[in-house]
Amino acid sequence: MTGHTAAGAAAMCAQVVAVVAGAPLLTGLMRQVRARMEGRAGAGVRQPWRDLRKLLRKEPITPTGTGPAFRVAPALLVATTAVVAALMPLASTATLATGRSDLILVVALLALGTVALALAGLDTGTAFGGMGASREMTVAALVEPAILLAVFALSLPAGSTDLAAIVSGGLRDADRLASPSGLLATAALALAVLAETGRLPVDNPTTHLELTMVHEAMVLEYAGPDLALVELGAQMRLAVLLGLLATLAAPWGIATTAAPLAVALAIALLAVKVAVLGAALAAAEVCWAKVRLFRVPELLAGSLLLALLAVTASYFLTGA
Template sequence: MSTLGVVVQVVLLIVVAPYLVGVMRQVRARLEGRAGAGAGQPWRDLRKLFRKEPMSPAGSSWVFVAAPAVLVASTLVIAAVSPFVATVSPLDGVADLFAVVALLLLGTVALALAGLDTGTAFGGMGASREMTVAALAEPTILLAGFALSARVGSTNLSAIVERGQQSPGAVLSPATLLAAVALAVVVVAEAGRLPVDNPSTHLELTMIHEAMVLEYAGRDLALVEFASALRLTVLLGLWANLFLPWGVATTASAPALLLGVVAFVAKVAVLGAVLAAGEVFMAKLRLFRVPELLAGSFLFGVLAVSSSFFLA
């Protein structure tokens, strides 16, 4: 039955991820006075792209071709092992904070290498900017997770979520609140959202993620777009279940899994809508200001770790 929970969780994230992007676009459209294309538009775009033939720029190598598959595969592994719907899983031993961060970084590095492999100015520029963001964002994830794991004595994500359910008052502790702020900034940066990056722009002076994927087309572009949506869903789901762990199933029974599915969809949808609404009233930061923002989130992570030991 626990294996069924893993299957349900992976299928749920695959289905929900494009819809989450569609909901966020629809929220922005409504707040900006537009009708919007509907929440299902990302799925329609993916279906159209999957029917087209991929193309590779002249001079590129297998790195460019393999990067989308590596990005999707690494994100799917995170979707399988992390406690999004249930904490009981045959893969529970793999659901470690350090492993999840390593998988996130693997996808980032794969896409950055693909951007460099094209040999274009935009690809190299986007890869350089992406690694600058990752160099500050990934350590902050470790610090925020370590602050939460200090009271549990384990870096296992399932154990952290279960402890949060058993001690609801700990959610309002200084360490947890500081870690929540630090991880929220990182989620925005890792997902390429405003104010760090703008997923809807193609201006060469502001692009980060889009600059690395300009040369992709057809099925390869579909994989990159799907991986980006899945990565956003994974990051929002991790934030929601680490700091709002209620509803996550602790048993493999059908009613508990159903409640876990409903709770996950509701939390991710609300967080996505809040993020999209905030983007309407937020301007993109200048590029040299982004490291300052991420350094601030790193400081919050350091304070969270300190609080977890001195204010425990």
């Protein structure tokens, strides 16, 4: 392995470690911000890590009658999200995955984790599992195209669907990010991220009302280490998608080399940007109410429409 390849591999591993270690802290920060705004003390930023440690010590329980889909889904959810974190240029555009981080591949991996969890919900044979899986796939059918089109709009000026090339193009020409197509794409991606991660107003991650649950309804039968993996996977997806939004909308600070010092500084800046986005989202959720389920497709259709307008605007601006 050459020095350049080794540095690229180290940068890619650093991104994955940062996501795995920082995702629970991001969730804890968001819970703490929300608690403070609601007049509560909160459990602390490190509480999600303590919850995961507690779950890992418990005995795993598998419901009677479930098959491989139920048992494999938690590990598959974490694995696909870790691969996405490795492929994305979150900290550097010169990782070992540069040239392989195609937009379609990244969205497909995210969809694979979603489908695995939905199949696990169906595999339990419970009413709530099937209901949650049905709702999750309805949301995913609208969210995945919106993410594809939003990032595709940003890829047209770069002439490539490789995420590293898109980010590098944004670094060279920052004006395109403030163009109509860039702003529309960012707005569409932000709405899609809310739905993909199960945040308000699409879903309430803290709800215990069975008839309004989406994500939670699919994982009611999990316990112990399996539930820990499901929770970690959901937290990682939130961190990765907020990182994608921060990287595409504000790519400044991302390293263009795989030098250790540059990558370390870029990861620190990425943590700050993601923490700001997470805190802003948590603060906004205090003022938002969950929309009724039959209104969710209307909201996601708006995100898809914004993405289509972004693609159209980007096409005409690029052609001009």
